[in-house]
Amino acid sequence: MNTAAGWAKRPESRTGVRKQRNRIARRLFSISAGFIFLVLFAIVTMLVQRSLPLWQNVSLPDFLTGRVWKPDQGLFGLLPFILGTFWTTGLGIAFALPLSLFSAIYLAEYARPLTRTVIKPVLDILAGIPSVIYGMWGVLVVVPVVQTTVAPLFSRAFPGIGLFQSSNPTGFSILSAGIVLAIMIAPILIAIMYEILLAVPVGLREASMAVGASRWQTIKYIVLPKATSGLIAAMILGTSRALGETMAVLMVVGNVAALPRSLFDPAYPIPALIANNYGEMMSIPLYDSALMAAALFLLLIVLSFNILSSLALRRMLQ
Amino acid sequence: MAECISIRNFNVAFGNTLVLKNIHLDIPCGQITAIMGPSGCGKTTLLRSINRFLELSDHVTIKGEILIDGQNIYDPQVDPIDIRSKVGLLAQRPFSLPMSIIDNVAYGLRIHGMADGKDLHRAVRHYLEMAGLWEEVKDRLREPAVRLSIGQQQRLCLARGLAVEPEIILADEPTSALDPISAQNIEQRLLELREKYTIVLVTHTVRQARRLADYLVFMYLGEMVECGEASAIFSNPQHELTRAYLHGAIG
Amino acid sequence: MNPQSRLRRRLARIEETAFLFLMRLALISVVMILGWILATLLIKGMPVLSWELISQPPQGGYYLGGKGGILNAILGSLYLAAGGTLLALIAALPVVFYLTTYLHQKTRRAALIRLALDVLWGIPSIVYGVFGFLIMLSLGLRASLLAGIITLAFLELPILIRGMDEFIRTTPEELVQSSLAVGATPLDTTLKVISRQTLPGLITAVLLAFGRGIGDAASVLFTAGYTDHLPTSLFEPAASLPLAVFFQLGTPFPAVQQRAYASALVLTIIILVISFISRWLISRFNKYLVR
Numbered sequence: 001m002n003t004a005a006g007w008a009k010r011p012e013s014r015t016g017v018r019k020q021r022n023r024i025a026r027r028l029f030s031i032s033a034g035f036i037f038l039v040l041f042a043i044v045t046m047l048v049q050r051s052l053p054l055w056q057n058v059s060l061p062d063f064l065t066g067r068v069w070k071p072d073q074g075l076f077g078l079l080p081f082i083l084g085t086f087w088t089t090g091l092g093i094a095f096a097l098p099l100s101l102f103s104a105i106y107l108a109e110y111a112r113p114l115t116r117t118v119i120k121p122v123l124d125i126l127a128g129i130p131s132v133i134y135g136m137w138g139v140l141v142v143v144p145v146v147q148t149t150v151a152p153l154f155s156r157a158f159p160g161i162g163l164f165q166s167s168n169p170t171g172f173s174i175l176s177a178g179i180v181l182a183i184m185i186a187p188i189l190i191a192i193m194y195e196i197l198l199a200v201p202v203g204l205r206e207a208s209m210a211v212g213a214s215r216w217q218t219i220k221y222i223v224l225p226k227a228t229s230g231l232i233a234a235m236i237l238g239t240s241r242a243l244g245e246t247m248a249v250l251m252v253v254g255n256v257a258a259l260p261r262s263l264f265d266p267a268y269p270i271p272a273l274i275a276n277n278y279g280e281m282m283s284i285p286l287y288d289s290a291l292m293a294a295a296l297f298l299l300l301i302v303l304s305f306n307i308l309s310s311l312a313l314r315r316m317l318q
Numbered sequence: 319m320a321e322c323i324s325i326r327n328f329n330v331a332f333g334n335t336l337v338l339k340n341i342h343l344d345i346p347c348g349q350i351t352a353i354m355g356p357s358g359c360g361k362t363t364l365l366r367s368i369n370r371f372l373e374l375s376d377h378v379t380i381k382g383e384i385l386i387d388g389q390n391i392y393d394p395q396v397d398p399i400d401i402r403s404k405v406g407l408l409a410q411r412p413f414s415l416p417m418s419i420i421d422n423v424a425y426g427l428r429i430h431g432m433a434d435g436k437d438l439h440r441a442v443r444h445y446l447e448m449a450g451l452w453e454e455v456k457d458r459l460r461e462p463a464v465r466l467s468i469g470q471q472q473r474l475c476l477a478r479g480l481a482v483e484p485e486i487i488l489a490d491e492p493t494s495a496l497d498p499i500s501a502q503n504i505e506q507r508l509l510e511l512r513e514k515y516t517i518v519l520v521t522h523t524v525r526q527a528r529r530l531a532d533y534l535v536f537m538y539l540g541e542m543v544e545c546g547e548a549s550a551i552f553s554n555p556q557h558e559l560t561r562a563y564l565h566g567a568i569g
Numbered sequence: 570m571n572p573q574s575r576l577r578r579r580l581a582r583i584e585e586t587a588f589l590f591l592m593r594l595a596l597i598s599v600v601m602i603l604g605w606i607l608a609t610l611l612i613k614g615m616p617v618l619s620w621e622l623i624s625q626p627p628q629g630g631y632y633l634g635g636k637g638g639i640l641n642a643i644l645g646s647l648y649l650a651a652g653g654t655l656l657a658l659i660a661a662l663p664v665v666f667y668l669t670t671y672l673h674q675k676t677r678r679a680a681l682i683r684l685a686l687d688v689l690w691g692i693p694s695i696v697y698g699v700f701g702f703l704i705m706l707s708l709g710l711r712a713s714l715l716a717g718i719i720t721l722a723f724l725e726l727p728i729l730i731r732g733m734d735e736f737i738r739t740t741p742e743e744l745v746q747s748s749l750a751v752g753a754t755p756l757d758t759t760l761k762v763i764s765r766q767t768l769p770g771l772i773t774a775v776l777l778a779f780g781r782g783i784g785d786a787a788s789v790l791f792t793a794g795y796t797d798h799l800p801t802s803l804f805e806p807a808a809s810l811p812l813a814v815f816f817q818l819g820t821p822f823p824a825v826q827q828r829a830y831a832s833a834l835v836l837t838i839i840i841l842v843i844s845f846i847s848r849w850l851i852s853r854f855n856k857y858l859v860r
C-alpha cells in the first residue's frame with residue numbers, strides 16, 4: 001500500500017476534515033443505534049397503550065383465566081387460546097427435542113466432514129422455507145395421516161386414556177400442529193445445539209478418551225453435562241420460536257376456541273386468534289383492545305424467553 | 319535394552335501434507351524418552367500416534383506399524399480403547415473433567431469397572447499420592463476440580479491417567495502451561511515414575527530434556543534425524559541438524 | 570481383563586450402537602422430511618404450473634376456478650420484499666457501521682445492542698404485523714404496499730444487521746489495525762477496508778433478509794392487504810405469494826386449491842434461488858478474502 005507516502009504529503013487541513021467527518025459520522029451512527037432500542041420500546045408501549053381500554057372492563061385475572069371468548073357479548077376469556085398455544089408449543093418441542101439433540105450430537109461428535117458439508121445446506125434450506133409452505137405441507141400430508149391413521153390407532157390402542165381419544169373427525173388438531181412445529185424448529189435447534197456442542201473444548205474430550213472412555217461414554221459423562229445449560233438455552237429459544245409461529249399452525253390446528261382435552265382435539269393458539277380476526281376487530285367494542293392484550297401477553301412471554309436464551313447462549317459460545 | 323514401543327515405517331498425512339515420514343524408532347522400556355525438535359517437526363503427531371489419538375482428527379491417513387509389547391496397535395482387530403487404557407496421556411494443558419476432584423481420579427476406574435466403594439476411595443488416595451497431590455487436596459476431595467490451581471490440575475490429570483494402570487505414559491510438553499515451580503513439581507513426578515513406567519516426553523526445551531531424558535529422539539520436518547542415549551547425543555551429536563538445535567541455532 | 574469388566578465393555582458397546590442408530594435415524598429423518606416437502610411441492614405444483622398462471626393477474630371468477638394467474642401476487646411479493654429490504658438496509662447500515670467501527674467487540678454497549686437485536690429477531694412476525702398495523706393507523710394509511718413495506722422493514726432490520734455484523738466480525742483484527750496504523754480514521758477504515766473485505770457477506774445478509782421478507786405472511790396479512798390488481802401505487806393494497814397460497818388453499822374449489830400448490834412452488838423456487846445465489850457468492854468470494 002502506498003497510503004503511508006500519500007498520507008505524509010497530505011496537508012493539515014485535509015486531516016482536519018477527515019477527523020471532523022469521522023466525529024460527525026460517529027455521532028450520527030450512535031444515534032441510529034438508539035433506533036434499535038426505540039423500536040423495541042415502541043412495540044411494547046404501543047401494545048400496552050392499545051390494550052388499556054380492555055382493563056377498564058375486564059380484570060387481568062379474568063382475562064387470563066376466563067374460558068369464554070365472545071367479543072359481541074363483551075366476554076374476553078383468553079384461557080382456551082393460552083392453552084392452545086402451550087399445547088401446540090409443548091408438543092412441538094417434545095417432538096423436536098430428541099430429533100434435534102440426536103442429530104446435533106451426531107453432527108458434532110461422529111459425522112465425517114463430508115456428512116457435515118451435505119447437512120448444512122439442508123438445514124439452511126429447511127430454516128428458510130416460509131411457514132405457509134410448512135402449513136400447506138401439513139394440510140396435504142400431516143393432517144390426513146393424523147385423521148386416517150394416527151387418531152383411530154391411538155383411540156383403539158389406549159381406550160382408557162382421554163389424551164388419546166379422538167372426537168374430532170378432521171385431523172386438524174393439536175397433534176398435527178405439534179408435528180409441523182417440530183419440523184419447523186428442528187433445523188434451528190440442530191444448528192444451535194451443534195454450535196454449543198462444538199464449544200466444548202476438544203481437550204476435555206481427549207482427556208476422557210485418553211483414559212480409555214469410548215466416544216459415547218465421553219459424550220454421556222463429559223460433553224453433555226458440560227453443554228447442558230447451553231442446550232437448555234437452545235431449547236428456550238426454540239420454544240419462543242414455536243410460541244409465535246402463526247401461519248403454519250393456523251392452517252393445521254383447527255381453530256376452535258375450546259379447552260382441548262385430547263391430542264386429537266382442535267385448538268386455537270393466540271397467534272392464530274390475532275391473524276384470523278384482524279378484519280373484524282374494529283367493528284366490535286373492546287375487541288381490538290382484547291386482541292392487542294393477547295398480542296402483548298404473547299410478546300412478553302416471547303421477549304423474556306428470548307432475553308434469557310440470548311444471554312445464556314452468548315456466554316456459552318464465547 | 320528392551321524396547322516397549324517399536325515404530326516401523328510409520329507415515330502420517332493430514333490431507334495432502336505428509337507430517338511424519340517413514341519413522342523407524344525403538345523406544346526403550348522403563349526410561350524417559352524425550353522427543354525434541356523445532357515446532358512443526360511432527361513430535362506431537364508422533365506422540366499422539368502411540369495412543370491412537372490421531373484418528374480423532376479429520377482427513378488423516380496413517381501407514382505403518384507401531385508395536386507395543388510385540389502387538390501392532392494399528393491392527394484392525396485392536397480396539398483403541400484397550401490401547402488407551404494401556405497408554406496414558408498427559409496433555410499440554412491440564413483439562414480437568416467438569417466434576418469433583420475425587421471423581422476426576424475415579425473417572426477411568428468407573429469407566430472400566432476397576433474399583434468401587436471402599437476400594438475406589440483407597441485407589442483414589444493411592445494415585446493422588448503418586449501424583450504428589452494427596453496432601454494438598456485430602457480435605458477437599460468433593461470440590462470441583464477446576465478450583466485447583468493450574469499446576470495442581472496438571473498433577474490431578476496425572477493421577478487420573480495413572481489410575482487406569484497404564485504401562486506407558488505419554489507427556490506432551492506437560493509443563494509448557496505451568497509456572498516454574500509447578501513445572502519443577504511435574505518433572506519431579508516424572509523422574510519418580512520412571513522406574514515403573516515407560517515415559518515418552520515431548521519437550522520444546524533442550525534444558526528439560528537434559529534434566530529428564532535417558533533416551534533422546536531428535537526430529538526435523540517430519541523425519542527422525544537421530545536417536546540414542548541422551549548422554550551420548552548431548553555430548554556428541556552425530557548429525558549437523560541436531561548439533562545446531564542443541565546449540566540454539568535452529569528451533 | 571476380568572470377565573466383569575469384559576461384560577461391562579460389551580454393554581457399553583451395545584449402548585453406543587443403539588444410540589448411534591437413533592442419531593443416524595434422527596438425522597436421516599430431517600433430510601428425508603426436506604425431501605418429502607420438496608417432493609410434495611413438485612408433485613402437487615408442477616402439473617398446475619403454467620405460463621398463464623405466472624404471467625397473468627386473476628381474471629373474473631378466478632376464485633371459482635376461472636381464468637387468470639397469480640402475477641399480482643408474484644409482483645406484489647417482489648415489490649414488498651424489495652421495498653422492505655431497501656428500507657431496512659437504509660436503517661441498518663449506520664447501525665452496522667457503528668457496531669463495527671466505533672465499538673470494540675467486547676464493550677458492554679455493543680453487547681447490549683446485539684442483545685436487543687437478537688431479541689428483536691425473535692419477536693414473532695404476527696407481532697410485527699400488529700405493530701405495523703398500529704403504525705399504519707397512526708400514520709393515517711390503509712392497508713397498502715407502503716404499509717406492507719414498512720412492516721417488512723421492521724421484520725428484516727434485525728436479520729440484516731445481525732447478518733452483516735456476523736460477517737464483519739470475521740474480518741481479521743490485524744487488517745483493521747494495519748489500516749488504523751497508517752493513520753486512517755475508523756470511518757475510513759470501515760468504508761475502504763472492511764466494506765471491501767466483507768461485501769459478499771453484506772450481499773448475503775441482504776439476500777437472507779429478502780428471502781425472509783418474501784416468505785412472511787403473518788406480517789403483511791394486516792398491512793399490505795390483498796388485491797387482484799397488479800401493484801401500481803404505494804398507497805394501494807398489494808397481493809403477496811404467501812397469502813396467495815393461504816387464501817387459495819382456503820377456498821372450497823379443488824381447481825383453486827391446486828393453484829395454491831403452484832403458487833407455493835413458485836414461492837419456494839424464488840427462495841431456493843436466493844439461497845443458492847448467496848451460497849455461490851460466499852464460496853466464490855471466500856477465495857479472495859484475507860483471513
